[in-house]
Amino acid sequence: MKLSENQIQELYKFTRKHYVYFYDVQTELVDHLANDIEEIWVEYPNLSFEQARDKSFKKFGIFGFMDVIESRQKAMNKRYAKILWRFFKEWFTLPKLITTLTVFLSFFFLLKIPFSKYILLAALLSVVTFDLIKQTKAKKKHKNKEAQKEKIFLLESMIGDTRQGFSGLAFINIFNFLNLIKVPFHTLENHWLLLISFSITCVLVLFYVTGFMIPKKAEELLIETYPEYKLSKTL
CATH class of the missing domain: 1.20.120 (Four Helix Bundle (Hemerythrin (Met), subunit A))
Structure with missing residues (x-):
C-alpha cells in the first residue's frame, strides 16, 4: 500500500511537531518514515496510518529525531x-x-x-x-x-x-x-x-x-x- 499525498503532508506536520524545523531535514525523515510505514503495512496490513507511523517513530528511540537532526x-x-x-x-x-x-x-x-x-x-x-x-x-x-x-x-x-x-x-x-x-x-x-x-x-x-x-x-x-x-x- 502506498501513502497518499495527504498522508505525506501529515508526516511533515508530524516531524514539525517533534521539533524538526528545517524543510530539508523534514524531507529526509518523511522519506524514511514513508518507506518504513509501507514496509510495516506489508507485514501488518490491518494497522491504521497513525498506528504504523507511531510504530515507525518508536524505532528512533527515546530521543526521537534528535540524533538525525544532530x-x-x-x-x-x-x-x-x-x-x-x-x-x-x-x-x-x-x-x-x-x-x-x-x-x-x-x-x-x-x-x-x-x-x-x-x-x-x-x-x-x-x-x-x-x-x-x-x-x-x-x-x-x-x-x-x-x-x-x-x-x-x-x-x-x-x-x-x-x-x-x-x-x-x-x-x-x-x-x-x-x-x-x-x-x-x-x-x-x-x-x-x-x-x-x-x-x-x-x-x-x-x-x-x-x-x-x-x-x-x-x-x-x-x-x-x-x-x-x-x-x-x-x-
Whole structure:
C-alpha cells in the first residue's frame, strides 16, 4: 500500500511537531518514515496510518529525531565550512588580492599615526551600528518567513546564525584587543604592526564574507546544495 499525498503532508506536520524545523531535514525523515510505514503495512496490513507511523517513530528511540537532526547539522557544518573557506580564499587571489593588499597596507600606515587606536574604535563603532541595522532587518525578514510558514532550509538558517555569531565575536575581540594594548601603536616596531595589520585584515575579510558575500549569494548556494530548493520556490 502506498501513502497518499495527504498522508505525506501529515508526516511533515508530524516531524514539525517533534521539533524538526528545517524543510530539508523534514524531507529526509518523511522519506524514511514513508518507506518504513509501507514496509510495516506489508507485514501488518490491518494497522491504521497513525498506528504504523507511531510504530515507525518508536524505532528512533527515546530521543526521537534528535540524533538525525544532530547528524544532519554536523554534515551541514562541514559543508558550510567548505563554502566559507572557498569565499575566503578568493580574497587572496587576483583580482581581489589587490583589494586585500590595499586594506592591509591601509591598516599598516594607519597604525603608524598617533591616536590611531581612537580612529579604529570610531570606525568599529560605525561598522557595529551599520551591522546591527542590517541584522535587525534580516531577523525581521526571517520572522515573517516563519509566520507565513514558508519552507526554511538548514543551510539557510546556518548562514544567518553564523553571520550574527561571527559579527558579535569579531567586534568584541577587536574592541577588547584595542583596549588591552596600552602601548601606542605608532611606537611599536614594524614587524608587530605588520602582524596586527594582517590579523585585522583577515578578521575584516571573514566579517565581509560571512556578513555580506555569503548572505548575498544565499539563494545560489541553496540551489547548489538542495535540488528541491528551486522547486519549493515555485510552489
